[in-house]
Amino acid sequence: MKGTVVxxxxxxxxxxxxxxxxxxxxxxVGFERKKIFSPFEDVEDSKVNNFIEDISKKVNEEKSxxxxxxxxxxxxxxxxDFPAxxxxxxxxxxxxxxFDVHVVMTKxxxxxxxxxxxxxxxxxxxxxxxxxxKRGMFDYLKGLIKGSANHFNEKIEIEEVEKTKESVVLKFTFDKDIYYKKSFKINKLLSLGFIKSIPVKISMFTLVIGIxxxxxxxxxxxxxxxxxxxxxxxxxxxxxxxxxMGPLRIIKEEINNLRQHEFSVDGDIETSDFWEDIYSELKEYSKEMTKDFVGFKGLTDEMNTFVESINTITKAMDSTSREISEVVEQVADGAVSQADNTQTSVAVLNDNINGLKRVVDVENQNKVQLEKTIGKIDKSYESVDATSKNITRSIDEFKIVKDKGQELSNKAKDITSIVSIVSEISDQTNLLALNASIEAARAGEAGRGFSVVAEEVRELAEQTKGAVQNINSNLEQFVVNINELVSRIETQYGVLEGEISTLKNVRELSKDANVSAKEVSNAMISTVTELNKEAESISQIYDKMETLASIAEENSASSEEVSASVxxxxxxxxxxxxxxGEFKEIAENFRNDLKRYKI
Incomplete structure (x- = not known):
């Protein structure tokens, strides 16, 4: 089966x-999906049948x-495809x-x-x-007949007369006249059923009329x-x-020349009757056909020249397309490599950005902690300042205590003097009591009561002396303790004065440190803010890089598609x-067919 039909x-x-x-x-069935069938290609009938059978199964429709x-x-x-x-x-x-179409196709x-x-x-x-x-494609024939009737917009009735495995005979009834038959009775009568010659018919008719x-x-x-x-x-x-009827021979020869595709013979006949007109008509027809065939032959030469030009162009296009294919393939490889490198760079940049984000997060946390620390330092400075002021006030109070201790020591000394006086009075009293006892003893019985009083006074004086000694001893110890306390207070006062000076220095250092810490904090906060901005900028760069990666992938895919397209x-x-080449072969066949027409 030829490729044109398939x-x-x-x-x-x-x-x-x-x-x-x-x-x-x-x-x-073994063909390419985009198969283009050549007119000269022979296709196996079995493949065509399998092709239709597969479609029948897929669309669930009978093959017929x-x-x-x-x-x-x-x-x-x-x-x-063939409008002619x-x-x-x-x-x-x-x-x-x-019938003629199929004969032409066969050739x-x-x-x-x-x-x-x-x-x-x-x-x-x-x-x-x-x-x-031999293929017996009667269902296909039925469709062709139906389609042809629709094309010519005619209705026909079909009656099956005979059918075998390889043939079918149908009777068509058309809705229009298709055939006419004109019968010339005089001609048939004079022929007597066997005479074909016009002169004989004329002579026979003349004979009958003569008789x-x-x-x-x-x-x-x-x-x-x-x-x-x-x-x-x-x-x-x-x-x-x-x-x-002599010119009829010449006319028959002319017609025979036309049938033999011979248009090169030129001539005229002179009869001064219809034969001359008929020959002139044939000659005119021959001239018109000669003009057409001259045009046809010129057309075939133009077709051959055109085909050669197109063939040269297609060869150049083929060479160029191969070069373009190589270049596009290189571009595609470069695009793929670029896409891979861009993707790798994007991945590395993404890791760096994530690391930077983590650093920024840590710095943000540190910024918060630093702000809290600065707050604590401010509070600490305030506490130190308050403590310094309180200690300063304590020193002032401590100085008062020191002064009071000194005064107390002096008062203790004064008390000691008083105790000494009391001790002397006790000694005098004791001495007076002794004298009184002596005098009472001298008085005898009369002085016994006074002696008892004198004894009581003496004991009282002894007790007073003992108490004064005890008081004096304690007072001395108290004075020593007060002196020690005053000494220690003075020592601690000196230390405290030194410490208050140191505390003032610490307060000033704390103040300076607080100012510096604030400046550092502000700088760090500013740095963290800038770092956040840079992180956002880098993140935007990452987005753009990611976009570039996507574009690179798209370019890679596009390059591969272009490569495939090329x-x-x-x-x-x-x-x-x-x-x-096939068209050239067809044109050459047409040219060979035209060579049969001699002009």
Missing amino acids: GTWVKTCKRLYGETVVENALEK IIWEKIGEDNVIAFHK FFEHENLYSFFKSM KFPGAKPPLILIKPISKREAIFTYRS ITFLPILGLDNVVKALVCSVIEALAALIVSTFL TTYAAEIAKLTNKI
């Missing part, structure tokens, strides 16, 4: 069932219905031309085995249609004369008509080159 079937199936179903079916649909739609496809074959007045003339495509199609009229509107094919004419004139007694005259008249008519383009150019 390609048309594939196009029809794509329109009916979609490209995906058809391409999958093509792939399943699919073939009928293909046949009906193929008429549209054939009309698009459809230039007929009616459906009958189209069917009648199919054009060696190995083609189209079906034999014959149609013979049997009445004004009826004809017998005969279809013979009919001469017998009444000459009478029955002169039958022989009448017959002789009639025969002479018939012979004269035969001779004259034979000479008059590869496909190169393949299509190769196919175009093959098609141009």
Whole structure:
């Protein structure tokens, strides 16, 4: 089966069932999904049948219905590809031309085995249609007939007359007249069923007329004369008509030359009658045909020149496309490498940004802690300042205590003096009591009561002396303790004065440190703020880098697509080159066909 027909079937199936179903079916039977069938390509019938069977299974439709649909739609496809074959007045003339079309196709495509199609009229509107094919594609034929009727907008009635495995005979009834037959009765009558010569027919007619004419004139007694005259008249008519029909030979030769595609013979005849007109018409026809064939031959030369030019261009395009393919492939590789490097850079930058974010987060936390610490330092400075002031006030109070201790020591000394006086008074009292006892003893009984009093006074004086000694001892110890206390207070006062000086220095240092810490804190806060801004800026850079990575990936994908497209383009150019070669072969065949016409 030739590729032209199979390609048309594939196009029809794509329109009916979609490209995906058809391409999958093509792939399943061993063809490329985008297969382009060459007119000279032979396709196995089994693959075509398997192709239709696969589509039948996928679309859940009977093969007979699919073939009928293909046949009906193929008429549209054939009309698009071969519009000249459809230039007929009616459906009958189209069917009648199919035999010649198939003969032409057989010559054009060696190995083609189209079906034999014959149609013979049997009445004004009826004809017998005969279809013979070893493939027996009757369902496809039914679709073709239906599609043809729709194309010519005619209605036909179909009656099956005979059917075998390889042929079918149908009777068509058309809705318009398809055939006429004109019968010339005089010509048929004079032929007597076997005479074809016009001069003989004329002589026979002249003979009959002569006999009919001469017998009444000459009478029955002169039958022989009448017959002789009639025969002479018939012979004269035969001779004259034979000479008059002489140009017919020349006209037949001219017609034969036309049938033999011989248009180079030129000439004229002079008859001063219709033969001259007929020959002139044939000559005019020959001239018109000669002009057409001159144009055809010029067209074939132009086609060959055009094909050569196109072939040169396609070769240049093929070379250029290969170079472009190599460049695009390099660009694609570079784009892929760039995309990988960009992706790697983005990943590293992302890690750095994450690390920076962690540092920023830590610094933000430190900033918060530093602000808290600065607050604590402020509070500490305030506490130190308050403590310094309190200690200063304590020193003042401590000085008062020291002074009071000194005064107390002096008072203790004064008390000691008083105790000494009391001790002296006790000694004097004791002495007076002793004297009183002595005097009471001297007085005897009269002085006994006074002696008791004197004894009590003496004991009191002894007790007073003991108490004074005890008081004096304690007072001395108290004075020592007070002196020690005053001494220690003075010592601690001196230490405290030194410490208050140191504390003042510490307060000043704390103040300076607080100011410095605030400045450092402000600087760190400013740094952290700037660091946040830089982190955001770097984050924006990362976003842009990520966008660039996406763009690089898209460029890589686009480059690969372009590379694939260029590869496909190169393949299509190769196919175009093959098609141009096929077209050149077709043009060459057409040129060889035209060589048969000698002009």
